[in-house]
Amino acid sequence: MRPRVIPSIPANVFQPSFKLEEKTRIGARVVKRYHPPVPPAARVLAHPKVAETDKERLRAIVERADPVLLFAGIRASAAMRSCNAVTWLAIVLSGVWAFLDTRS
Structure with a gap:
């Protein structure tokens, strides 16, 4: 997409x-x-x-x-424009971990 x-x-x-x-x-x-x-x-x-x-x-x-994944993609694309790869990966993983914490 x-x-x-x-x-x-x-x-x-x-x-x-x-x-x-x-x-x-x-x-x-x-x-x-x-x-x-x-x-x-x-x-x-x-x-x-x-x-x-x-x-x-x-x-x-x-x-x-999936609203969670869509908003994570939006945040990730915004982060890619404004920071380096390590920061971008940290933002994406923090969103995934927060989602997984709510599921358990």
């Missing part, structure tokens, strides 16, 4: 967002009503005009997406 694509996966798969349902003007005030928050990937899967082959590809991405 390309490094510049990794940050968009958590936002599109895990992070719910509000979608505007309607705006009503009452004098100078505007009242906004929103749909319940849903991740963008779920909206795409629920949309009737999206082809089934595209939905299958998206389902595969959603099933493989």
Whole structure:
């Protein structure tokens, strides 16, 4: 996976967002009503005009997406840009060890 694509996966798969349902003007005030928050990937899967082959590809991405590993990859790529290899390895391993400590 390309490094510049990794940050968009958590936002599109895990992070719910509000979608505007309607705006009503009452004098100078505007009242906004929103749909319940849903991740963008779920909206795409629920949309009737999206082809089934595209939905299958998206389902595969959603099933493989692990938030712990994705965020560790984002931290690691940011660390690679700003430090040497030893520091980068320490950051990655500390994230893995913290994850393993929570699992036991």
